[in-house]
Amino acid sequence: MNGKDMHPNDSGNDDLRAVFHDAVSDVEPRDRLAEVRRRTRARRTTKARWAPVLVGAGAVAATVVAATFVVGGLGDDDRDDEPPVAGGPTSEESTVPTTSAAGLYFVGETGTGLRLFREFQAVTPTSDPAEKVLFALQRLASDLGPKDHGYRTLWPEDSFTAVEVEDDRIVVELGTEAALQPTDPTGAAYLGVQQAVYTAEAALGERLPVAFEQGGEPAREVLGLRVGAQVDRDTSFGITAPVNITDPSEGLLVEDGTLSANGTMSTNVRRVEWTLSLGGDVVDQGEATHIDIEGPDARATLGAPGWETSEIDLSGLAPGQYVFTVTGLDVGQTSDTPSEFSDTRTITVR
Amino acid sequence: MTAYAATTGIAPHPTWGVGVNEASPDATDARADADAAIEALYLAHWNQLVRLSVLLVHDQGMAEEIVQDALVAVHQKWDRLADHHKALAYLRQAVVNRSRSALRHRGVVTRYLARQQGPDVAPGADQPVLGDSRRRMVLDALQQLPRRQREVLALRYYLDLSEAEIAETLGISRGAVKSHASRGSATLRPILEGLGPDLRTDQ
Numbered sequence: 001m002n003g004k005d006m007h008p009n010d011s012g013n014d015d016l017r018a019v020f021h022d023a024v025s026d027v028e029p030r031d032r033l034a035e036v037r038r039r040t041r042a043r044r045t046t047k048a049r050w051a052p053v054l055v056g057a058g059a060v061a062a063t064v065v066a067a068t069f070v071v072g073g074l075g076d077d078d079r080d081d082e083p084p085v086a087g088g089p090t091s092e093e094s095t096v097p098t099t100s101a102a103g104l105y106f107v108g109e110t111g112t113g114l115r116l117f118r119e120f121q122a123v124t125p126t127s128d129p130a131e132k133v134l135f136a137l138q139r140l141a142s143d144l145g146p147k148d149h150g151y152r153t154l155w156p157e158d159s160f161t162a163v164e165v166e167d168d169r170i171v172v173e174l175g176t177e178a179a180l181q182p183t184d185p186t187g188a189a190y191l192g193v194q195q196a197v198y199t200a201e202a203a204l205g206e207r208l209p210v211a212f213e214q215g216g217e218p219a220r221e222v223l224g225l226r227v228g229a230q231v232d233r234d235t236s237f238g239i240t241a242p243v244n245i246t247d248p249s250e251g252l253l254v255e256d257g258t259l260s261a262n263g264t265m266s267t268n269v270r271r272v273e274w275t276l277s278l279g280g281d282v283v284d285q286g287e288a289t290h291i292d293i294e295g296p297d298a299r300a301t302l303g304a305p306g307w308e309t310s311e312i313d314l315s316g317l318a319p320g321q322y323v324f325t326v327t328g329l330d331v332g333q334t335s336d337t338p339s340e341f342s343d344t345r346t347i348t349v350r
Numbered sequence: 351m352t353a354y355a356a357t358t359g360i361a362p363h364p365t366w367g368v369g370v371n372e373a374s375p376d377a378t379d380a381r382a383d384a385d386a387a388i389e390a391l392y393l394a395h396w397n398q399l400v401r402l403s404v405l406l407v408h409d410q411g412m413a414e415e416i417v418q419d420a421l422v423a424v425h426q427k428w429d430r431l432a433d434h435h436k437a438l439a440y441l442r443q444a445v446v447n448r449s450r451s452a453l454r455h456r457g458v459v460t461r462y463l464a465r466q467q468g469p470d471v472a473p474g475a476d477q478p479v480l481g482d483s484r485r486r487m488v489l490d491a492l493q494q495l496p497r498r499q500r501e502v503l504a505l506r507y508y509l510d511l512s513e514a515e516i517a518e519t520l521g522i523s524r525g526a527v528k529s530h531a532s533r534g535s536a537t538l539r540p541i542l543e544g545l546g547p548d549l550r551t552d553q
Contacts, residue, residue, distance in 0.1 A: 013507065016535060019542055020405065020507040023488040027410055029400035032418050033392055039418075040388060040425045125411065294451050299415075 030127035038129075038167065039206065102136040103300040105198040106151035107191050108241065110341050114188050115241040116198060117151050117343060118264070118301065120249060129204055133170060134163040136203035140195055148250040150344060154184050154192030154223055163200075165208075169230055170200050174214045174222070182224030189225040197233045198240075198302065205299035207233065233302075242266040242341040243328035246301070252347045257315040261324060263343070264293070264304035269328035272307040277323050284312060288326065319350050384428035388421055391441055398509070399445050405504040406449035408489050416452055420444035442509070443519050446501055453497070484545055491541045499534030502527055 101120045108117040123135045137160040138144070145153045161175030174180065182189060197210045209230035212219040218229055245263040248254075265272055272288040288307040307326070327342040396417065403413035424431075424441050431440060492500050498520070505516045517524045 013535070015542075016503070016507045016538070017510070019488055020504065023485050023492070024401035024404050024508070026485060027401050027404050027413075029397050029410070029414055029417075032396070032414055033389070036388065036392055036418055036421050037385075039422045040385065127414070 032127065035129060041167070101300075102132070102139070103199070103202040103302075104136060104139050104146070105195045105202070105240075106140075106146040106148075106153050107188055107195065108148075108151045108343075110241060111339055113238075114186070114191055115341075116191060116194060116239055117148075117241045118198075118202075118244050118246070119146055119148055119151065120246060120300075121147065130163045130165045132203045133165065133172075133200045134160060136199050137163065137172065137196060140199060146250075148345065154188060154195060155179060156183055160196075165204065168208065169211050170204065170208050171211045171213060172196065172200065173216075174212055174219060177214070179223065180214060180219055180221050184223070189223040191239070192223045193225055193227060193231060194234055194239060197231055201233055202300050202302055209233075237266065237268070240266065240304075241343060242269050242330045243272055243307075243326050243343050244304075245324070245326055245343045245345050248324060248345050248347050250345050252345070253350065254314055254347055255350050257313070259312045259314055259324070259347070260309060261288070261312070261326070262291070262306060262308035263326065264301050265307050265328055266330065267305060269330050269341075272326055272328045274309055274324065274326045276312065277325070278318070278320055283317060283322070286310070286312070314349050317349050319348075321346055321348050323347075380429055383434075384425050387428065387434065387437055388425045391424070391437060392421060395438065395441070399442070402442075402504060402508055403445055403449045405489070405492060405508055406446065406500060407452055408493055412452055413449070416448045417445055420448055439515075439518065442505075446505070446519060450497060450501070487545060488542070491538060495534055495537060498522075498526075499530045499537070502530040503534045503538070506531055 102123045103118045104121055105116045105118055107114050121139055123139065124131075126132055126135065140153050140155045141157050141159050142153055142155060143157045156176060156178040158176045159174055159179040160172060162173035164171040164173075184192060196212075200210050201207055209232045211230050212222050212227060220226065222231075243263065243265045245261065247262050248259060259276075261274065272290075273285065274288055275282045275285040277283060286309060288309045291306040291308050293301055293304070293306040323344050323346055325342055325344045327340050330339055330341055399417045399420075400410070400413045403416045404410055407413055407416070420441055423444055424437060427440075428434075431437060492503070495503070501520060502516055505511045505519060506513075511519065513524045513527045516527045520527070522530075
């Protein structure tokens, strides 16, 4: 590409042309053709009349990823020692940041039983779909697991060692026999299996069933639960939490005086209210507004509707650990009777 | 018109321009046309459109997602496109619109990452501004511009589109294009001049 090309009507602005070309000259877009092909073909295979046609057109080689990449992501470094900081010091980084946070699903308590809650964590950046899924799944293992202490994971250490993304399924290789056995005394194995399916689909940004294997053979039981050859994401209303906080993340350190919170909710939640409290005393409260989540974010949150607060002023608050809580009244779709559901994050105000 | 301008203009792409705009007798042909067209658009314009989107949203990962989504969207609408020769114009428009909407709803992932990374620190006034940091400062300066000015400047100076093409892409008048362009460059110039003379010597 030549930054010095002259536009017929605009020959006096060569310098601006050079600046614009130079500004992105070090951006090397990663190859996404395979993903584009799979997404355009996936639409077709859902329509029966086109299914038998063009099977070979632009066939995508399945990508196999072994776990030798391990989990060396950004998130490892800050776990349990340094909290993420708002308005904190800078670090040297490349000109253009790459998006590398994944939506991970964990099990948490609600007033009417266990549900899946989503938490975002930084993961090793990659453009390879199978790696995306693997890196996200590996964060479900108990040695990493959720940052929010109100959540838990059912997956033991070393559960996930390889992922293969095929046209019609995601094959997940389980690295330990412990992942086949029951790991939870409360009988939440079904949610545990769904943890992996939700996380895999969110990482891939596409709806595909998961086939669990161990030693290259289909796993008949996973977390002590009998499973079929493929497990679909269970989209029934009782699986995910009716309100879920995305931002702030657990343990956020706020230094710049304001907080904007956002998250997701189920379609039947009418009102989302928030409170900020210190030692059980509410110091501020308000109502969140409904937003549509679009673009890449919508895939990470599997298309759930969103809510966000306006900017919350923290400048007058004493330093300390505050609990941010959102509460939604669910009018019946995800539970038999209208019930309140909530999610919380602990943040530190300095 | 230079070779560069020719590949970004609205002229049909040689690998699929012929034939695909004729009515297909059945859905199978239409699908094959759409597949081939999207693949040709990808091969010819992927890098350039991702870079365009980086100029608008300043995030490579997000830009790749945006252009990918735009390609899938054009594929989805293929049968309903009035003029397949204009597919590149539709794609470009989808990229600009989606970049805008991604900025508006830049909630979840970016806020999380921004918190992890913290803000950039500008070098001191007496420091030479070179290479990577100069690029970053140009991108940062672009982000400070009003959205329309940023879009107009990127389409004009990165894609080399004419005023009429920019007006069509953004759905605004040519007069508006002109005024956004002149206000945008007026704001940008002093910032760029502050970055030093090496700006234009290493092209």
